Amino acid sequence: MSGDHSHNEDQIDCGSRVNDSHKHKDKYKEKEHKHKDHKKDKEREKSKYGNSDHKDSSDKKHRDKEKEKMKHKDGSTDKYKEKHKEKRKEEKMKSFDEKIKKEKENGFASPPYMKSEPEDDFYHSPKHERSLKRERDVDDNDAEFKPKKIKTENDKKAKKRKQDEDIKSKKTKHKKEVTDGKKKAKKEPEEKWKWWEEERYTDGVKWKFLEHKGPVFAPAYEPLPSHVKFYYDGKHMKLSPEAEEVATFFAKMLDHEYTTKDIFRKNFFKDWRKEMTSEERAKLTDLKKCDFGEMSNYFKAQSEARKAMSKEEKQKIKEENERILQQYGFCLMDNHKERIANFRIEPPGLFRGRGDHPKMGMLKRRIRPQDIIINCSKDSKVPEPPPGTKWKEVRHDNKVTWLVSWTENIQGSIKYIMLNPSSRIKGEKDWQKYETARRLKKCVDRIRAQYREDWKSKEMRIRQRAVALYFIDKLALRAGNEKEEGETADTVGCCSLRVEHIKLYPENEGQEYVVEFDFLGKDSIRYYNRVPVEKRTSILNKHLQELMDGLTAKVFRTYNASITLQQQLKELTTAEENIPAKILSYNRANRAVAILCNHQRAPPKTFEKSMQNLQSKIDAKRDQLADAKRELKSAKADAKVRKDEKSKKAVESKKKAVQRIEEQLMKLEVQATDREENKQIALGTSKLNYLDPRISVAWCKKWGIPVEKIYNKTQREKFAWAIDMAEDDYEF
């Protein structure tokens, strides 16, 4: 590594971002560690490399072991029963569940596997699997997706697990079959399936069997009661149902500021008129003369009424939703019941783009069965369209993951119904993403050296490419594809930056060669940063592909995010701290990443107030502590005089009280710091999409932090694979 890499320190403190979350820090005393300087990163980096290399050599062995056991057991150990016993409406899924069984009997039990590397055949290839295998596409990208890497971290554990499970699974499987019959009525929930212990498809096939119930459509429009009137130019006017529906969309948004925006109003009115009868169209020519007031009030009253509903009524609605979820919220994919992410079709309404969107206010039309394409397997029960309707198409494409699709009318893009992040199909992909990022880790030095070299190239294209890559790496910018002008808000990423987004200062505030960025990125979120630096995109990705198999621009974001988390965790966590303080450290590490990736949020509306509340809680706690201390003192004095058991006991209990209060106070203060620092930072996006969950899991294990403190239920479901496989020594 040459001197040019102070790289990773830069990742974090690379500029004076406008919304630096730490700027308010001193407002609330900073008793805790601050972010330290990151000078040690370099060394750390190095030693890590050593580490991982070392590790790799042993990986292979484990991998091979791992393969031998690819039995796709359905995870039939009892230990998971607990988690599962929560509400389950078995009856509804009966048909699915039955199918699961049937297919197992058919010997169709699990995704056949085709190994990606020839030499693997040498190690393992049970005949029965083989027979189901497909030819693998030679050019398939997944081929590069090394099972070897993947199996890496779970090795130790897997080995352990393997041993007891091999024994156990024989037992349990047996038991299961026996008990199955009588349990029929009250079936045991399917055990959590550890798909990450199975082989995956490698030939572009996404599934072998797929059955689902189709989408849930938006409820039909219910015309307004006749007392809710619409006025045009002060006069009551009864609208046709079609026109009325669109009018209600506008009425519902009346308080929102974008109903005041010109483009929004113009687009809305234009589309609204299309839905009107010709008489209506002739009459309604000026949006300003439209009075939606009664409609608006009516909807407000409705939502009030909904809030005021009795418990029973609310319960009923909840149950109905649960019923729909059970019926439509799951599918059967390759013998496993999987949760669907978005089984409800998007309801009609007015399009609200983000930022300065040219199409805001346009009518997003209602999706009907004849707009819907169903995707499922040939041998499945095709979902029924609603009575009297037909699907647009039913297809059986197992090279894609979606179950339902339709074309949306605003941008003309396709929307999909897909599976939940906890599903095998999403989880595998997510895992793969982090493995690619880890491979980048191994060659990032080389790549960084090369693009620096390329800055000197005589070819302009090469120089441009190298600069783009440098920014993508150093600043974690997005790739920045071209967009159609006038179709979307004017936002940019690295390769679409224009001159007006950048200012160059040979010298600025004492630093040399400063680049100032100021542009709107994804979701029209502002990116502002000033960076001191050393003295276009398909092309870019092609180039990256040559540098490393599977490397694209976004891998840098994943890589830099994850490596930053790992470094920051190492740096910020201290053994002595208690759990709340450790979690603050975790959040700070997470925050460093969020800042790097520019994940911002609007400060919560009630932020100041909630901060004050918290502060007064702290003050109260301080008073309480002072009182407790006083009491302790007098108890001590008392004990000195009396010297009896009773007063000694009193001292002890007062001591405990003081301690307890001190702890509570500390916790509150930590909370205040955390919240303040987090004012405009959104941690969720990086946590969910950029941070290799195994880093977090390992950190939890290392410091004895319950993983629930870091991941909520949904997140634990999504990252089940990581929670299961990562040990405390996992290295990204």
Next chain:
DNA sequence: CGGTGAACTTAGCAAAGAGACG
């Protein structure tokens, strides 16, 4: 071999839900 569209990931915000508070 560039352009385009399909497929899939990433993103912030708002509504709903859960939990704390009085």
Next chain:
DNA sequence: CGTCTCTTTGCTAAGTTCACCG
């Protein structure tokens, strides 16, 4: 036990990537 507050979930827009087409 209603209300207020914070967290979680749902929603869907807005990105990236890659295969395919002419």
